[in-house]
Amino acid sequence: MNVLKTYRSLTAEQKRILREKRLEMNRPIGPLLEFLRPLAACDSTADKVRTKLGCTFGIALVVLIAAIFFFAKPWTLTGIIVVSAIALVMLGSFFMWRWTSGIDVSNNFRQFTIPVLTVLRDDFAPDQPVHLVVDLTSPTTDAKKTGEGAPFKHGAYHRVVDTTYVDPWMSFGGMLVDGTKLSWKVEDKIRERKKTKRNARGKTKTKTKYKKKSEIDVSVAMRKKTYALGETQGEISSDDKRHVVKLEREVITASLDPIDPRALLDLVAQVYRTARPAKESA
Numbered sequence: 001m002n003v004l005k006t007y008r009s010l011t012a013e014q015k016r017i018l019r020e021k022r023l024e025m026n027r028p029i030g031p032l033l034e035f036l037r038p039l040a041a042c043d044s045t046a047d048k049v050r051t052k053l054g055c056t057f058g059i060a061l062v063v064l065i066a067a068i069f070f071f072a073k074p075w076t077l078t079g080i081i082v083v084s085a086i087a088l089v090m091l092g093s094f095f096m097w098r099w100t101s102g103i104d105v106s107n108n109f110r111q112f113t114i115p116v117l118t119v120l121r122d123d124f125a126p127d128q129p130v131h132l133v134v135d136l137t138s139p140t141t142d143a144k145k146t147g148e149g150a151p152f153k154h155g156a157y158h159r160v161v162d163t164t165y166v167d168p169w170m171s172f173g174g175m176l177v178d179g180t181k182l183s184w185k186v187e188d189k190i191r192e193r194k195k196t197k198r199n200a201r202g203k204t205k206t207k208t209k210y211k212k213k214s215e216i217d218v219s220v221a222m223r224k225k226t227y228a229l230g231e232t233q234g235e236i237s238s239d240d241k242r243h244v245v246k247l248e249r250e251v252i253t254a255s256l257d258p259i260d261p262r263a264l265l266d267l268v269a270q271v272y273r274t275a276r277p278a279k280e281s282a
Contacts, residue, residue: 018103021136029124046100053097060090105136111258130174139167157195165190181221214251220271232274
């Protein structure tokens, strides 16, 4: 399978990151992206294979049950071989599904972290290390749970339970080619709502909905000898060498899908749109 080939091509360090689901690195932006892209490729391949494996397991289970009833009276050598083959397919797909689930990482990595760093790659000083920390675990793991409300009724739903999570999943800092220090943090606050009801036939159905508030904090520290600041939003401070602009943005969504990378990139661009060369202000 492609996922096995892709996984085997990874280095020991890359495999360890997939197992531990935590990334913390200090490397120049070029080597960093070269290290991260195979991880993203492996995660993408595993996601596609895992869906197929789940379908294969479900189909094999149904076929296995039917085959047992068909061949059981009486058992023949052909029946035993057929049933055994179907059982092997079912078990193989199950164990492969579990293995791919074990190396699964948050989609924030592939759909937010990699695109943001790729867009900004040429803006970072190629010889200066950047510091990247990414939590690759699911945003709704028990470790990130901050509370669970008491069950209540709402409309047709006889049981509604709200669970909250906090996921501070990314931080980053680095030096741009113009000497600006750029850093950011991203934290998600999630409300998971599980609603249970009984339909007219007496069957119980549960729906799960999410509300996610992503908080993005960006700090842009520009050298005074290079830039002068115009009117800009955010919190502005200065020291002897730098103007420091801190901006915040909240992005609210109704799913666990990663936010658009432009939410962060626009904040950085906003500071540069209001800056001008220091010589012009002299």
